[in-house]
Amino acid sequence: MAATATADAPARGPMTPVPYRVVSRAPETADTWTLLLEPLAEPVVPAPGQFNMLYAFGVGEVPISTSAAPDQSGILVHTIRDVGAVSHALVGSRPETVIGVRGPYGTAWPLEEARGRDLVIVAGGIGLAPLRPAVYHALEHREDFASVCVMVGARTPQELLFVRELEDWRGRFDVDLDVTVDSARGDWHGRVGVVTQLVPRAPFDPATAVAFVCGPELMMTFSARALIGRGMPKESVYVSMERNMRCGLGHCGHCQLGPTLICRDGPVYRFDEMERLMEVREL
Amino acid sequence: MRTIDELVAESPAFDGLTNEQLELIAGCARNVGFEAGERMFREGDPADTFYLVRKGRVGLSTHAPARGSIVIETLDPGEIVGWSWIFPPYVWHFDARAVDDVRAVAFDGACLRGKCETDHALGYELMRRFAGVMIDRLLHTRLRLLDLYGRDGDS
Numbered sequence: 001m002a003a004t005a006t007a008d009a010p011a012r013g014p015m016t017p018v019p020y021r022v023v024s025r026a027p028e029t030a031d032t033w034t035l036l037l038e039p040l041a042e043p044v045v046p047a048p049g050q051f052n053m054l055y056a057f058g059v060g061e062v063p064i065s066t067s068a069a070p071d072q073s074g075i076l077v078h079t080i081r082d083v084g085a086v087s088h089a090l091v092g093s094r095p096e097t098v099i100g101v102r103g104p105y106g107t108a109w110p111l112e113e114a115r116g117r118d119l120v121i122v123a124g125g126i127g128l129a130p131l132r133p134a135v136y137h138a139l140e141h142r143e144d145f146a147s148v149c150v151m152v153g154a155r156t157p158q159e160l161l162f163v164r165e166l167e168d169w170r171g172r173f174d175v176d177l178d179v180t181v182d183s184a185r186g187d188w189h190g191r192v193g194v195v196t197q198l199v200p201r202a203p204f205d206p207a208t209a210v211a212f213v214c215g216p217e218l219m220m221t222f223s224a225r226a227l228i229g230r231g232m233p234k235e236s237v238y239v240s241m242e243r244n245m246r247c248g249l250g251h252c253g254h255c256q257l258g259p260t261l262i263c264r265d266g267p268v269y270r271f272d273e274m275e276r277l278m279e280v281r282e283l
Numbered sequence: 284m285r286t287i288d289e290l291v292a293e294s295p296a297f298d299g300l301t302n303e304q305l306e307l308i309a310g311c312a313r314n315v316g317f318e319a320g321e322r323m324f325r326e327g328d329p330a331d332t333f334y335l336v337r338k339g340r341v342g343l344s345t346h347a348p349a350r351g352s353i354v355i356e357t358l359d360p361g362e363i364v365g366w367s368w369i370f371p372p373y374v375w376h377f378d379a380r381a382v383d384d385v386r387a388v389a390f391d392g393a394c395l396r397g398k399c400e401t402d403h404a405l406g407y408e409l410m411r412r413f414a415g416v417m418i419d420r421l422l423h424t425r426l427r428l429l430d431l432y433g434r435d436g437d438s
């Protein structure tokens with residue numbers, strides 16, 4: 001009797017990557033690329049906000065959040081900024097290159113908690129990438145939410161991610177999108193200012209809204225303060241933390257922040273759980 | 284159509300002022316409009332006006348050699364454009380240009396300065412409000428100096 005493939009195949013260990021083939025790579029900005037990855041074995045299926053460990057063979061592994069939910073064929077979408085040796089190898093991966101994927105890891109954006117409430121999304125720089133799946137989800141299940149406000153900040157117009165999507169969202173009547181940049185040339189017709197300036201004018205009810213904030217830690221801190229200053233309870237504000245994640249399993253301790261391991265207990269945390277740790281200078 | 288008196292009284296910028304003070308301020312005000320791209324004032328020129336934006340967006344900018352016009356802040360409806368009229372040497376520090384068609388209430392700064400000199404209570408209130416505008420702008424500038432969107436660890 002022929003054994004089934006499942007019975008014959010050794011169980012995949014938690015550190016064993018799934019091979020994925022690069023389907024395409026598209027530039028978002030001068031240093032940021034989006035890769036579409038096709039599974040060559042059983043796919044990993046991340047939820048919005050979760051991350052995968054992406055392995056450039058022979059170079060190393062880095063944690064990268066998904067920037068879109070996988071489609072039915074299991075295609076993964078990762079948007080990667082070229083900031084180091086591994087990310088440089090990943091963004092340089094041509095179609096047909098095989099890379100390794102472990103995951104999904106970590107906590108997801110609490111979209112269920114936001115059901116029936118105003119959803120506020122605040123993104124800074126590359127932080128829009130981990131939030132984009134949450135925006136997609138909100139748009140696909142628009143009736144599940146009251147208002148949907150998306151606020152995006154970047155250094156310059158040239159550093160804005162997903163410009164086509166931003167235009168699409170701006171054209172919708174059921175989403176309030178506001179975009180701002182730190183500075184711009186004279187041909188820019190949008191806002192110039194910091195993303196926190198968008199919070200006071202955004203159309204949401206602070207008493208009942210749920211906010212997802214993602215970007216560099218400083219940006220999240222000041223954005224969370226602006227949201228709380230508007231009247232939101234701290235318990236309704238979520239942030240996505242980033243630390244030096246290595247194993248993704250909570251074993252190695254590289255991503256420890258005080259009593260928590262970001263890869264296992266995060267990256268998405270309630271702000272009131274993270275605020276005190278973010279203020280500790282020694283961490 | 285709303286009168287100048289009503290527009291001034293309804294603006295949060297003048298919230299809390301007495302009716303008499305509001306009348307004094309409205310007496311120095313007029314409605315103005317700028318077409319998209321039109322310059323509202325120019326860096327280095329005398330600052331004898333400030334604006335309360337009613338409609339449209341205003342860009343504050345400066346000219347950088349070989350880089351052209353750099354927009355450093357935009358201001359939207361409800362916001363004040365210009366505080367240089369209240370502090371010596373009363374000259375604009377930046378250019379202001381209508382990003383799109385702008386409707387605004389323009390206030391004669393020289394007229395208001397004169398009223399503030401004779402009515403110190405009004406002067407205090409206006410100084411307090413414009414100090415608030417300046418503090419907001421300073422905080423936003425400092426946040427930008429922090430490079431909020433830079434990678435954690437970037438210098």
